[in-house]
Amino acid sequence: MSAFTRDQLVEYADGGLSPTERIGVEAFLAANPEAAAEIAHIQRQSDAIRTLYGPVAAEPLPQRLSVHALARQGAQRRRGYWMKAAAAVILVGLGLGSGWMLRGQDAAPGIADRLIADAVSAHTVYALEKRHAVEVASTDSEHLSSWLSNRLQTNLAMPDLTASGLTFLGGRLLPAPDVSGGRAAQLMYEDAAGARLTLYVTPSPGPDTPRYEVANLGLDTALFWSDDVISCTITAPYSAEKLQAIARTVFSQLNPSVGGDYAT
């Protein structure tokens, strides 16, 4: 009979190991009373901890821990923030006379998360499309730029990412209920291996938006960035480091008026 390491015996006590290994350990313990005593002690200790706190899980839940009530309150709070944020933005907008800002913004905490989520779903849907990946092809780049700039009411250039090995495929307009104007532009690029990168660009959601966030979503990484004029989420099946390098190129080109203030 083969011996087991102490780690394996302890893992057995904690309910681990494969069924075959467990049978082996049981045989080993039957022949080694000292090891068996130690393992039994560990199991008794664990049983005692479960006896102490296990019953908590069966206690009736207080109302404040009701998930659905909390979800409702969260939605109400967000609406509350929206009202305050909209009022603040109207004041700023009057001061600056900046047209699109007057539409009011949802600057609630979490806006960046919602935009990233929207960007990633749009990426997932359209990056898989072989023939209809874009609405306006890159061959019509000038029209695309003026069309999207118009719809987003901000000056939008189409970044050139050939230096990063990415070919511009084109773009499309998407609904974006979380931002003023309710529209987002998606620009799509493709690398030599056929992997696709999208930029999801919206007017800036407001002054309280986080400047920078990275989300790792399984196969894809999303990198969010916002300034006073636009927000942009870059989604691609790349590592965060590679995406950051591309982001520097994107942000200096995307909105020429604010260019260089991207820093990580």
Add this chain to the structure above:
Amino acid sequence: MPDILHEIEAAVPALRRYARALTRDVASADDLVQDCLERAISKRALFRSQGPVRAWLFTILVNLHRNALRGARRRSDTVDLGSVPEPSVPAPQPGHMALAELARAIETLPLDQKEALLLVTLEGLPYKDAADILNIPIGTLMSRLGRARATLKTLTGTQTEPHLRTVK
């Protein structure tokens, strides 16, 4: 997409149990769970295919608890006498006395050991899951478990020991 709120809801009893064992206080444990749920609910749009909802919730809870402790330490420089280990007293009967003694002993464990021990014993999580939640390698998890168990064994004395020789 399955309703993530249902999955969050299903994990609440386990989160309460874990929080109660971490804090040993009904009100602060439920505060912790409430903070955790609020965070999870507001971030749920981001949670799409990043693994099991339950592990994600435990990660949030552990982080909130650590933050709360850091905040509490900053606010107070005094030593909490209740947290100083009491010498173990042989209990006349192994039942409730031994359990109370065990609870006090768990409280004296360093936080990283307590987090690991409770995930594995109380929550019954596989090592891999517990290590992922704590963001540490499995080897580190196992050494924390080992140290926690050795401390508990010392602090709870021989009363809960069986009449068998111990192994060095």
